Amino acid sequence: MDTKFRKAIRPEHRLAITLWRLATNVEYRTLAGLFGVGRSTVGFIVVDTCQEIINVFQERMIRIPAGQKLEECVARFAGRFPQAVGAIDGSHIPIKAPVKNPKDYFNRKGFYSVILQGVVDSFGSFIDVNVGWPGSVHDARVFTNSTIYQKLMNGSAFPEQPIQIGGCNVPLLLLGDPAYPLLPNLMKPFSDNGRLTNEQITFNNKLSSCRITVEHTFGRLKGRWRILHKTMDHELKNVPNIIMTCCILHNIIEMHHDPFMNQWEVDAIENNGQEIAQQDPVHANARNIPQAATVRNALKEHLAY
Structure with missing residues (x-):
């Protein structure tokens, strides 16, 4: 006033x-x-x-799609990966070294960061965001302590709309990389042990072709909002809100089809692309669920043809 x-x-x-x-x-x-x-x-x-x-x-x-929007998300991936709504991944947001417990925030890439776990739909909009975990934490631990994990486990993430594939009920699902546990509604690639079958390779390639949507989304997010691309000079307590705000603004801009220069995304992906593959998680609460292997095998056989 x-x-x-x-x-x-x-x-x-x-x-x-x-x-x-x-x-x-x-x-x-x-x-x-x-x-x-x-x-x-x-x-x-x-x-x-x-x-x-x-x-x-x-x-x-920032909310999980429903109704017609959900159908549109599934239809966008249907030709490559049936029942996929979107994809999940983590991204490191650079920050200055915190005063308290700085080692916790020093990540495997060699800089201080907090983790942005993003779930995006097939159109590249955020539908769930979890932000603030220290950069040294494994993606699987961030995931199993997030609300989207709880929703996937209790069946409340998506409506019950399974389809029959190879005699198996395949639910609506998300796509993730090898760092995530295999769940009935979260598919990840087969581990590349050098002995993958042609069907497994095809499955991995088709999953990757859809999952890359989340990587491109991070690229567009960091390309527009450079505060996420460079070291953020804010008090640690304010960092999560700044990141969340950028995700909200990303969705608003994407909804209105605001122009985006391709070079912005290239710059951001180059920074985010220094990813060092994480090993499969060992956390007890991130174990694969046996039913998930049945779903993945049914999808593998279906995608082979």
Whole structure:
């Protein structure tokens, strides 16, 4: 509100400051000069505006598809991988070394980060986001402590819409890489032990051709919102909200088909592409479920023809 000493910063002004910060990761000093506000004020504005965006838009913009939208997601992958709604993966968001427990945030790639676990639909929009785990944590541990894991395990993630494939009921499912456990509604590739059959290779290739959607989504996310591409100079407590805000804005922009320059995505994927393959998880709560192997084998036989 206005006071006798200064005028309040208008909402559109606050939003512009926040979007500029998220899109460029430019330092506060530069933003303060561009918008004619105090340097410390910029920091407060960015944090507060991100929280407001989350309060207003998170539940509306990041949610598992239903009805016609769900059918469209499944249809988009149907020719390559039946029953797939989308894909899941993790991405490391660079941060400055935290004051407390910095080793926990030092990841296998050699920098400090927090993990963004994203579930995206076949159109490349986020339908579930889990963010904030330290960079040293295995993707499987992040997954088994997330709400999407609980929903997949109790059957509430997707409606019961199985189809018969090779005498097996195949439910709606997500696609993941080898770091994730094999579940009836989460398919991952067959482990490449050098003795894969042609059918297993075909299965892996078709799964990969769909799962790459999540990698491209991370590329577009980081390409538009450069604060996620460079080292984020924010207090650790504020980092999850900033990342969540970028995911929400990503969905809004994708929904309105905003133009995207291909070079932005290449830059972001190059940074994210330094992935070092994680070994299969050893966490007790991330074990493969026997029924899942039956579903995967039915899909393997189906996709071979």
